[in-house]
Every structure is written in C-alpha cells, then in structure tokens.
Amino acid sequence: MNSYLLSLLIFLPLLTGAVLLTLPRRFTAFAKGAALVIASLEFLLSLWLWVQVQPQGGYQLVQKLSWIPFMNINYHVGIDGISLFLVLLTTLFTLLALVYAWHQIENNGGRFFSLVLLLEAGMLGTVLALDLVVFYLFWELMLIPMFFMIGIWGGARRIPTVTKFVIYTMSGSLVLLISILFLGSAYHSQTGNWSFDLTILTQLQLPVSPLVDLLFFGFALAFLIKLPLFPLHTWLPDTYTEAPPVVTFLLAGVMAKMGVYGLIRITIPLFPGAMERWSILLSTLAIIGIVYGAIVALGQIELKRLIAYSSLSHMSLIALGVFNWNPTSLEGVVYHMLNHAVATGALFLLIGIVEKKYGTTQIKELGGVAKQAPVFAALFLLMSFASIGVPGLNGFVGEFLILLGVASSSASLAILAALTLILSAAYMLWLTQRFLFGALNVPAGRLLSIERLQMASLIPLCLLAILMGLYTRPFMQYIGPAVQDVISRNQTQLQAQAEGDHHG
Amino acid sequence: METSIYFFILATLAVVSGLITITRSHPLSATLSLVVTLIAVAGLYALLSADFLFVIQILVYAGAILALMVFVIMLLNVSPQEMPPEPGIKTRVALTLLFLSPFFFLVERAIMLQYRSQSTDFLPISTDFGTIQAVGQLLYRDYYFSFEIISVLLLVALVGVVALAKRRA
Amino acid sequence: MDKLMLFIPYLPLALAILFGISQLLMQVFIPAQNRRWLTYIALLEMSALSLVTILAYLSRAQIKDMPPGMQNVALANYQFLDGFALFFYLLLIAASFVTLLISAHYLERENMPRGEYYSLIFFALAGMMVLVSAQHLMTLFIGLEIMSMSTYILVGYQRENPRSNEAAFKYFMLGSLASALLLYGIALTYGVVGSLDMSAIQSFYQTHPIGPLGSMGLILILAGLGFKVGAVPFHTWTPDAYQGAPMPITGFMATAVKAAVFALLIKLLGEPFVILRAYWVELIVLLSALTMITGNLLALVQTNIKRMLAYSSIVHTGYLLMGVSALSIQPDSQIRSALLYYLFIYVISTLGVFVALTHLSGRGEKIQEIEDFSGLATDYPFTAAALALFMFSFIGVPPLGGFFAKYFLFSEVLRLQDPLLQGLAIFAILNSILSIAYYLRLVVTIYFKPVNAIWKQAESRPVSISFLLLVTGLITIWTGFAPFNLLGIIPGLTPLINWLQAIVV
Amino acid sequence: MHTEHATTTLAISLQSNWLLSMVVLLPFLGALLLGLLTLSQVKNEQGPSEKLVGLLGTAFPALAAILALFLFAQQLSQGELVWHHTLASWLETSRFSIDFAFMMDHLSGLMAVMITFIGTLIHIFSIAYMHGDRGFARYFTYLNLFLGSMLLLILSDNLVGLFMGWEGVGVCSFLLIGFWFDDPAKAGAGTKAFVVNRIGDFGFILGIIFLFWNTQHFDYTGIQSAIQNLSPTQINTIAFLLLVGALGKSAQIPLHVWLPDAMAGPTPVSALIHAATMVTAGVYLIARMHFLYELSPSVSMLIVLIGSLTAFVAATIALVQTDIKKVLAYSTVSQLGYMFMGVGAGAYAAGIFHVFTHAFFKAALFLGAGAVIHCLHHEQSLLKMGGLRKKMPVTHAVMLISCLAIAGIPPLAGFFSKDEILLALWDKGLFVFWTLGLLTAGLTAFYMFRLYYLTFAGDYRGESEVSTEPFLMKLPLGLLAIGAALAGLLGLPGSYNWISGWLAPAVGAHHPTASPTVMGGLMLISVAFAGVGIGIARSRYKNFALPYTAPTGPLANMLQNKYGFDLLYENVIVEPLRKLGRFGWTIADRLLIDGAITAGTWVYRVLGLSLKQLQFGNLRAYAHYLIFGVFMLAYLYFMRHMPEVFRL
C-alpha cells in the first residue's frame, strides 16, 4: 500500500530547488517566480493532505521502498496527526516567506528562493521520514540551505554567527548519527539483521543501563540543540539576530519545531524508560530556560534579540510539555508549536520591516512607532498578545494545555512554568511600551509602512492567530488521536520492558 | 671453534666500522669505513654458506654502489668548510645510541625469548646450499615475477635520476 | 592459446609498465612542438588500461578452468582475480587518469616536461597494482618501492622550486627509514614463519602462536605501512611533502598512493594476520585514535590549503584505520566493503578538490593560503560549489557520498559490539565534530567573505577541469543517493560487466 | 407542581436561551465592526465619522443590555430559572472538552444586567467625553471589546471561559489605560496594570488547573458536585490560588498598586472598568466559588484580613491625594476591600450587594469627575477646582448624592450594603475587622467630602474657562445618580432583604443572627462615624483657599508615598530583574556557556598550535618521532601481550 503523495510533497521542492539553484543569475526573475509557484503548489498539496488524512492514530499514506537493501535501509515515509500540522506549517511558512522576501531580498534573489525550496524539502522530509537514515538525511539537508542563507544574506557579524550555528547543530547531528548506529548495532546483535526503521526499532527492548541512558542523550542532543534547551541555546540569539528576518522567520517558525518533533517522534518512543528516568533533570533545564529566557528578554535592548530570548522561553515551555509526556501536555505541545511559529514568526517578519525601513532595531533609537504606523502597531500588538498567551488568541490554548498537562505530573513544575505568564507579559508589554508607545522617536526622515506583499504574508498569520485561538477543532481532532496513539505505544513498550526486567 | 673466531672477528669488525661510519665528519671516510663493514658482513655471509651473496655483496655493493657514492662525493667536491658543522659527533652518536638502547634491548629480548626453548645451532646442510646454481634455480622458478618487476624498480630509478639531475633545455 | 591465457592476470600490470616505457620513448622521438600528443596518448593508454583490466577480470573464468598446475604458475606471487583487486585497479587507474588530465593542464602552465612525468605515473600505477595483487611479502615490498620511488621523484619534479626539492628530500629520507623498518619486520616474519607467502603465513599462524620475534615483525610491518598511509606518529612527512609537491601530485599522493597502501593494509591484516587480530587490534586502535586527533588539531591551525588538506587526509587515515581495526574473521563481516566504499568516496572527493585547486592555484601555485580564496563563489560559482560539495562530503553531510561512507564504516565497526571499537567510534565522531571547523572555514571563506581581487582577472576554466569537477561532483552526490555494496565487486558496474561478458564469451 | 414548573422553565429556555449567547456576542460583534472600521480608515486623518461610531458603539451594548434585561426579567418572573446555552465547542482534547457555554443564574444575571446597563450609560457619556479625539473609533472598539469580555467573564459556565473573559478585560484595560499612548507614563501605567494582573492570573490559572485535576471539571456545577471529595489541603491550596487571581483583578493588597496608576486612561474608562465592573470581578469570582471558600475557613479569614487592610490602607492614602481621580481610585480600592471583607466573612450576597451599589455610586462619581475634568479642559487637580456648584449644577447634584451614598448616609445605596458587610463581620465575631471597617467608613466620609468641598464649594481656583456639560453627559449622570440613590433599597436590612434572597440559590443563604436591636445599634454607630467624617471635612475644606500646604510629618510622608509599595516593588523586584536581564545574560550566555565553548576551542587551538611547534620542519626531528613512535608501539604491545620480554 504505497502512496506517492508524500514523496511528491518532498521531492517537488527538492528537485525544483536544485534545478533552480543551478540557473545563471540572469534567470533570477524566472527562478523567483518558479519558486513561488512551487511553494504555492506545495501549500495546496498539503491542504489536500489535510483532507486526505483521517483523524485517527497511526501512520497514514505510508510509502516504503527499499533503498539500501544490504543495510535494510528503506525509504519509508508516513504521516499522522502530529506531522500533518508540521507539514502544513512548513508549506505555509515557506510560501509566506517567499511572498515576504519578494522585495526584501534584493541581492541574488533567485538563489535565495531556490535555497528556501531546498529548505522546505528538508523540513518536509524530516517530518515525514519513518526511517532513521532518511530522517537524518533530511535533518541535515535542512541545515545546508540555512547555512548559505544566513552566510550570504545575513548581517554584519554573519560569519562567526553562522559558524557557531552550524558547528552547534552539526555537533548534535553527528552525535545523533553515532547514536543511530549504536542503536542499529544493538538491534543487529539482538536479531542478526540491520534495521533503522523507526516503527521497528521502537519495539526494541533495551536494558536499563547507563549505556542506554547515554544513547538516549545521544538521540536527544541534536534535538535539544535545535530546540534549544538551556544551556545549549547560545547559538540562538546570535543566529536569530544576524540572519535575514525572513530566514529567522523560517528558523524560529519551523526549524526549531523540528527539534521538538524529533523528541516526540524519535527519542522518546525509542527510550521511554530513559525518558522517565531523566525527565526531572530535563524538566529542570526547561524550567530554567523558561525563566532565564524571559528574564534575559526583559533586559534586551535590541528587538530581534529580545524576541529571540522570548522564543527560548517559549520553546522551553514546549520542551517541558514534551518531557512530562502525557496526552494533555503533548496535545498542548503540538498545538503550541504552531502557535509559537505563528506568533514569533510574525513578530520577526514585522521586525524585518522595521529593520528595512528604519535601518535600526535598537530599542532606544525607536519609540512611538504606533503614532507613525498604526497598522503596524496593531499587528505587532496582536502578535505580542498571541505570544504571551492572551485567551482568544492561539497562544493561550497551547500554554493552557501544556500547563494542564505538566500539572498532572508535577504540581511544582507547573507552578514554576506558569511564571511564564507573568514574565512574558512583562517583557513583551514593556517592549511595546518602549517601542510602539511613547513619544515618536525614529531615525529622521524614515517612514514605516508595510508593503503590499509583506501585508499579504502577515495577514494569514494574524487570521491564524485568531482562528486558532477560538476554533481549535480542525486541529485538535487530528492531534488528539495521534497523540493518544503515540502515548499508548510508549506505554505498551514500557510495560513490556517492565515485564522483561521482572523476568530477567 | 674456528668459525667462532672468524665470526667474532668479522662481527666486531662490522660493528666497529659501522660505528666509525656514522661518526666520521667527512662523507668520504665514512663511505670507506662502510666498505669495511660491508666486506665484514660479506664475510659473515660466507660463514653462513651464502656463497653467491658473498660474491654479490662484494662485487655489487661494496664495489659498485659505494664506488658510485665515492664518485658523487668527489663530483660535488664539498669542501670541509661547507660540511654541516657537527661539533661533538661522537658524544651525540653515543647519546643517540643510548636513546635507542631500550629499543635495541626490546628487539634483543624478543630474539632471546623466541629461541629460548629451541636450539639455534645451525644444522648441517647440503653442499649446494647458497651456490649460484641453487639460488638461480629458485629465483627463476619461484620468484620469476618478483625478478621481473624489480627491473621496473631499477628503470624507475634510472628515469628518476634523469628527471631529477638532468640538465633541462 | 592456453599458455597465453596464463598471461592474462598480468596483463594490466604489463601494460602499465609498457605504457610507461612507451611514454619514455615517445618523449625522445616526438618533436618538441608536438609534445602535446604525449598527453593524448597517455590518456588513451590510461583508458585502454581500464578496459583491459575489466576484460582481464572477465576472463577469470577461463583461468579457473585450467588444470591446477597451470593455475599455480599463473597465480604464483600474484593474484588478480577477485573483485577486491578489480576495485582497486579501477580506482587507481581512475585516480591516475585524473592526475594525468590535470597534470596536462598543470605542466603546460608551469612549463614542465611531460615525458618522464607521465611514465612515472604509469610506473607508480604499476607499483600500486603489484601492491594490491601481491601474494608475497617480498613482491609486495618491491611494489611498494616502485610506487614510492616514482612518487619521490614526482614530488621533486619541480627541480627549480626549492620547496619541491625539500619535499622530495624529506619524503625520500623518511621513506627510506620506514622502508628499512618495514623490511626488518618482513625479515623477522620470514625468520619465524619460514616463508613470506601470505597463505603460508596465514596457515602458520593458524597453528602456531605468535612469538616475540613474530610480534616484533608484525609491529615493524605495521609501523612501515603506517608511515606510508600517514598514520600518526609516522605522519610527519605528509604535510611537508603535500605542500612542496606539484598540485596534481599532491592529489595523486592523497588518493592513489593512500588507497593502494590501504589496499595492502586491508589485505595483510584481513588475510595473513587476521588470526592475530587480538594482538594487533589495540595497536591499530591506538594509531587510529592518535591519527584522528592529531590530524584534526593540526588541520585547524593551518593557513595553507595544501597543508590543511594534508592534515585532513591524515584524519581520514584515522577513520580508515578504525575500519581496519574492525577487520575480523567473522564470515558475514562487510567491513571490507565498508572500507572500500569509504576509500572510494574519499578518493573521488579528494580528487575533485585537487582538480579545483590545480586550476585555481594559478601559475607557480601562488594561491595557496586559505584566505586567498575569499569570495571565490562570486566569480567562480561552479568551482566554488564543487569545492563546497566536497567539503560537506568530508564532513559527512548527507546525502553526499561522505555521509554513507562514514555510515557504513561506523555501522560495521559498531557491529562487532567490541567495547574498544565502540569507544573508538565515539572518539571518531567527536573528532568529526572537531573537523567541521576547518572544512567549514573553507566554505565560509569561499562564499561569505568579500571578494579577493585576484578572482576578478578570471582565468577561463579548461574543459577538462570542468569535466572532472562535474564527474567527481556527480559521483559524490550519486553515491549519497544510491550507495552500493562494494563487497566482491563494484555492483554499480555489474550490468556493464554482464554485458561485456556476453560479448566476450 | 414542581415538575410542571420545571417543564415551563425548560420550554422557555429552549425557546430563547440563544439570546444568552447573543448578550455576550453583541459587544464582540460591535468591537469587530468598529475595529474593521478603524483599520479601514487608518489613513484618514479624521478617522471614521463620530456619529456613526458613536451610534454603532452604543447600539451593541444597548442591545445587549436589553437582551440581558429581558432574560433577567424572565428570571424574575420564573424564580428558579437558570439560563443555559452552549454556543460552540472551544477545545476538545482526548481527556476533556471545553465549550463556549453560558449560564445565567441569579448571580450572573444581576451582574450582567448591571454591567450592560452601566456600560451603556458610560458609552453614551463617552460620546460626549471623547468628542474630537483622534482615537474615537479605536476607543469604542476597545470599549465594546471590554464589555464583551466582561460579559464572557460573568456569564461563562466554566472557569476557563471565565478566565478568558478575565484576561480579555485585562487586555482591554491595558489598551484603554494606555489609550493616549504618546505619553510614556500612560503607556507605562497600562503595562503595569497588565503585568500586576498577570501575577494574579498566574495564581488563577494554576487554581483552575489544580481544580481540574482534582475534580475533572471546569464547569461550576461539576466542580461543586465533586468538591466534597477534596482534602482540606487541596481545598486550601486551590482557594488560595484563586484568591491570588482575585487579588490581582480587584486590586487588593499586595497587588493593588496598578489601580491608582490606571487612572491614566480616559475617565469614562475609569468609571466603567476601574470602578464599576472589571475590578469587582475578583469579588464575583469568590462569590461564584463560594462553595469552595465555605470549605476553607482559613482562606476566608485571609480574605477578610486582606480586605480590611486594603480598605483601611487605601482610605488613608486617599486622605492626602490632590488629584480628583486618584482620590476616587483609592476610594475604589478601599471599597473593594469592603467587598472582600464581606465575601470573606461568608456574606457573599452582601459582598455582591456592595458590588452592585458601588457600581452605581462609583460610576456616578467617576463620570461626575469626568464631567468636571471635561469642563475644566483636562484639569484634574483638586487644588485648581472649587466653586463649581453653580457652574455645573447637575454634576454637583449627582456628586453630592454619590458622596453621601459612599459615605454611608441612609437611605442612599452605600449605607445598606456597607452595613450588611459590617453586620456580617460583627456576626462572625470579627470585632477587630469590624472596627477597621468602621474606621474606614469614617475616613471614607472624610475624604469624599474633602473632594466634594474642594470641587464644588468655595471659589473657583483655576485659570481656564469652565464650559458646561453636554446633554449626553447629563443623561447618564442622572440615571446613575438615581441608581446610587435607590439601589440600596434592594437590600434593606433584616427580612426585607430582597437581594440576599435573590442570590441565595447562587451563593447560598446567609442569615444574620444579630438581634434587630444590635443591628440598629450598629447602624447608628456607622452613621455616626460617617457624620463625624463629613463634619471634619466640612470644617476644614468648606472654605478652602490656596495656598495648599501639604501635610507633613512621618505619617503624612508615609501616606504620600502610598506606604512605599511602589518603591518597594520597583526597587526590590522590577529593577533587579531588569538589571539581571540586562547583564545576567552576558554572564550566563557569554561568559559561562560561550566562555566554556570558547575555552574548549581555545584549548583545541592551543593544542594544535603546540603540535604545530613539534612539526618544525626538521627532518631529523621527524625521524626521531618516527622511531620513538615505533618504540612506543612495541613497548605497549609487549607490555600488554608479552610482559615476559621485560623480565630478565
């Protein structure tokens, strides 16, 4: 039962992106147009996918092809209620990014657009892969376009930043690689065959040993870096600040979610026992991240860096939800991934406009922007509210569910995590107070206005922020069963392991 | 008994002249003392019934190769001032030998241990052992391939010398 | 007819030697203004060589059909029947071909004579073939010497360049010392085993324990070969020789020479000495670990691209040694194919890098500092992309060949479930993390730094360079998407071989 | 009989319960329309036409008021009727689902009517007050949004809905306080209000969450039915957490600091949000969760303690304020303290009663103040007023009634509700708090009449021309004054107390045990206190003339500094946090984490550089390494496998 839909989704941007990349510079306009068309097609395709996928647990639209037979590596992709929304998020964000970047990226835009398509392919592949090797392949594929996009189109300090970013991420990846191989070899020693299939490896019975715990961390590290979890986060503020806004939009909006996704899809299903053993430590780090990110955001004097640290705080909350691993928190996590993407993404896009028009993002050089650009201010304020979890907007749903879920496993963690309510309001509103309100204070002769295409990329996000805050059903009806399924499989494995230990 | 004396003399000669070789400051005297070593070693070959190689060693090695070296030294005509200044050669060689002595000791112990439990006295052998005929038979029967390709090595050396030292247009 | 068939296994080797001599002769007889023909002929000869190699391989069935006595004669001291040898022959021929092609460009630019150069490459190739196929330690040693000698001379081929002199001198002197050590090891082995035939050694050690003298022999052999592959602490010649040698020869050393010696190492440790695995494995692990870390540490602080690549090749030696340490008697072990695959990818990527560098370094190889490559991508997008591709392949980014090379190698190493090797694998991964820094630095320099003025006076790229970059680049990508099993034969070529077989028989 | 009754109820609710949802939705709809209107006209310097906006902006609240009144009337006639309507599902997860569901029982009905009624009046007032402001349309958008959120808060049938409304009003409050955002101080006041409220919400949401995990319910009925199974610790924890929320919203100590600053917003906003409706949400919450607090005497005591402290402290601060709105703000805080005392003492109905009466007289006071400010062209200082009795007779009348009402002079509204609360305290034997309440009542009377005399008596001390209040101001003022005068009649002491009976189904019955004599005595005492307060104020401020000498001495300083709460928070919490944020990351991120990594790379480099020194180009050195390497290999090998080599 093979469906080619997912493969189409992955390979369409991959191939077109690769082809467009090789076009000489004089085809820039064509490349941009073609990329936009492909991105739109992708989005439509993913919308159709939304219709196709049934709201039930387990993988659907599965495709499995033998790829490297002697190592039993298969091209294995599938989708479920969790990955569905990450696919939608990816395709939507890619489209919006391209629309936004149409005028924003001036130098060598064709290359940029093709790189975005490649990035999209990488992200889609990561989300849809069910074989660890395939997953790893796409996981790394995400990084390369990102590397070039930041390195070529980034800010003044782009070189040290991009180096830091890549070395951080690749270190995690390589540790992931060796861990995959360790797990594969463990499977090989138990069965005499190779397998890197996620659905098979999750049934592997691993003993309780420090080695397995080490392996667990090997599997988690790459994702925790991408996430990022305190103290692995220092690449984030630099990168978010130096990258072009549209890249930060993709980075914060989609790519960071891949870390969470990796934890949910790979690390924890493979090592449910180790997750239980280490959840206290990891949760503590997440809590530190929440509070630390928020406090540091409070002290920032630059817009992008402030939002970057707020992103750290939010992502730590999501991580906390993952580490507490119960249906409610997990549903919240999946939902909040989307929320955070929408809110933070939109904020970065807005800041991109500020950077372009005012030529500065230093808060002290800006003030009273609402006076000059009321629409901009309205959007910024709306997204700030979404970001701090005001009910009626999307952020609240996720935050509420995560807190609810966390509370069911630990009251004290929930109390600490709920501090985000206070702190996020503090830094975000203080920002709006200084940046949007007060007396007009902008670089002389500059005027802030949102161009039509930029507006076109922002409007969907605003609508989503409101829609997702009020009408959760189209999302929740898919997320719920998928999360249930993931959790119940985990439970089964834990029980089997407990029995195994009992007998052993 | 006789063999023992010969062995002792030749071995001493070889080692001593070897030491002299590496402590001479001028290459020419070093080369000449190397000739002595080579001849002494050739003598040891003879003691080991390697008749053919005894001849080869003296003719080819001590004769041809070293003659070539002497020739080159003369050709370059390096004056003693141009020689690298090496004060205290002997001390340095002695220190180096000291530095290498653990390694030597290791090899020596390995040899000793290897033959700890078995006799290392040489057994009697057939009369044609080591003769040209016997060696040649073996060379062309079992080692014809190696023999063929060693010619390539010599050719490479030839080409190399041309490539490195020939005057270019 | 039958007797002629006996000659078949030697055919590639014989032709390689013959072609080398032919180049020498043509050098003399072809007038100076037509010397360009030497290049074309050499390339033609190299192509013929690959074809002959395949044909010879295909006719192995006929040899197997021969009576045992004749077979022995045909195969004494020399074995060219298995996929292992075929793989290396073709790989070495390919590397030599690329070297020839870029050398043509290079020699013309540097105004250097061709004849001896080409013939030395052929002779080196012949030596490598011997190395790969030899069944006897003495034969093998001779092959090694042929290869080494040719390489020494090629390194010093730029006689007017003091660096080239110095490189050749250092390489040669240390090479002689290492050869002496290796030979001493062979001598000791001979004394213990009573034969230098590989199968004899194997069967001897199956029944006899390794004594102290045999151990010493083994250690000295390992050290000698360690020198040739550039394992730490025997690596010291590598950066100097790489830096001083003409660029194409640097590539040749980093690819063909290294591959040939690894072929030997795989063969020696995989066949005659495999039974002694417990004795040598720790040494190899130690060498491997030292090699990786030292190479990495030194590669990071280099500013000269040739030296950086030299240390990078040392790091890859470390990884390969890790694979060698996993050679075992397990029947289903695929470590050999993993090693071969790694070598294949490494050779192809490295060749690609040197193709690009030969072109970019300019007359007199003036451009050697990494910083000189700033902003290359703006005016040389294709070359820059190729270089970036190879760097990413070295790092092991999927879906490039380098990734699967690492993947198979590590998976085979880990499969033994040996704690020592597991530890080494982890160490190796940590090392690859370190290695990101300097590979990335080149890419960053090429793409993100402001354009260096020298790239503005763009020199047009010869077709041969473009072609080679394209081919090596495509192979690097292709091997990532469709990695294949190299055990026994190059399966990528299987259909082709089947077809040829049908024609021949 | 009973069945029949129930059937009719059901029938009616089936027919018209969707109207309940409409009550909530209408203001939201208005906000949406106005919002789009605002955005569409953003380029236009003038903004959308004031008439259209005013009409639309008032129509929706008015319609909601009519609907609410209609439903409430049904309730009045039907007795036990509880309206219920589920509008839509909001969140369905695998463990629970939450709906946008509304419930209108006697409590929320009363509140809804009051809110929509007062809200409409204030909308009307605002048309006049905001005339000519550039943000006219924006203002009405926010106001409608606020009303919708407030109704959602009141009418939701579950805690999550309540919380959404709760936060929604917080946002609107933020937007409206900072309405004139060009002034950094005003924008800052909005931020402060929201953040302080968030501290409360922090507790609130945790309370909701813990309540859910212990009862598996979000809706009130479900929670009420499951509450019995909880342990006292759980009950106390949850009650405390919910209380934190209430403290924030209702500006009780220690979270009261935001309310005085909130006066930065337009005055009608202060009337609506920061006096009549939003700030009483905390009281509503406690009354709504009365079944919880009834089970938790210790937290109830805490409420009384906080309430009485707040009432007293705020009243004392109000003594020295010279800004008309600040006086009213502290008075609001103080009155909210009363309400807390009431609900803390278990007299939920009395608390709500005070909410109800307070809404009228405080709204009237604020609007009156608004009218004054409007007519004095945004002059807020009491020192620059005076003698307005003649110039603004309507406002003066309204203000006088309201001041009397708040001072607790019978038969005006404040007297009865305050008395109920004091009675409840007396009844419970909480004499200390009763005394505090009484003192506060005296203080209230004093500072309110201080305000009154400074504004209306004597001569005009300002410079600017005094204009007259337009009709659109007089109308709401008049209506509110009527409310302020008569609302108290709903809760006459003793058995005539209608409101107590009305609320009994929702918040439980509370029957004072004190004898009529005692009740009478208590009333007399409180009236006496109020009278004394008024008397002192009259003697001191009737003929006030400049210059004003601010009171000095340690006590006065303390009052001027508002007991130092703001300074304390600023210096102990806010500034250190900002400093931490400003510099903390350079230490943690740059120094520690990046520093560790940099140190790592540095070590890596230094190792590389030192190895580079070993590779110094000398052939002999290389040869040494080579030989030493071989030796080490051999040595290790023999040590490991054949140590006998080393034994001589």
Add this chain to the structure above:
Amino acid sequence: MPGLIHYLTVSALLFFIGMAGFIARKNIFIMFLSVELMLNAINLSFIAFSRHLNQLDGHIFVFFVIAIAASEAAISLALVILLYKNRQTLNVDDFNEMKG
C-alpha cells in the same frame, strides 16, 4: 659455535647503529650511508634465517634488497646533487622551509 642468535644480534646491532646514524647526523650523505647500513643489517638477518631454516628463499630476498638498495642509492645521489646544486649545503637542518 655461533648460532642464529648471535647473527641476529649482530644484525640488530648494525641496524640500530644505522638508525643512530640516521637520526644523529646532520650530514645528508652520512644519513644515506646509515640507511645502507640498516639494509645490510636486514640482509644479514635474512641470510641467517635462511641458514637456520635451511631454505634458500632468504638469499633471493637479499638479492632483491640489494637491487632495491642500489636504486635507492641512485635516487639519493641524484637528490643530493640536486639539493647541493640548489642550496649549496649538505646540512639536513637547513631544509626547514616548510613546517607547521
């Protein structure tokens, strides 16, 4: 009677003397001679083993080694001439342009 061990010892001694010469001396020429010394030591081992094992293969190997030594000598002499011509020095320590 001197046995295998004695010959091997002499051989080892010569080998290490050669090695010492190689690493202790700065004169390129003498370093070459030291290599020759080492090769001779190895040859002696081969022949001793050959005698001990009573087979002639060792002799063949020595034969080959002499050939190899000859070609090495040729190359080395060519190199010496080249280096001396270019740099006018036989001091090995002078060749350190490339390092690091």
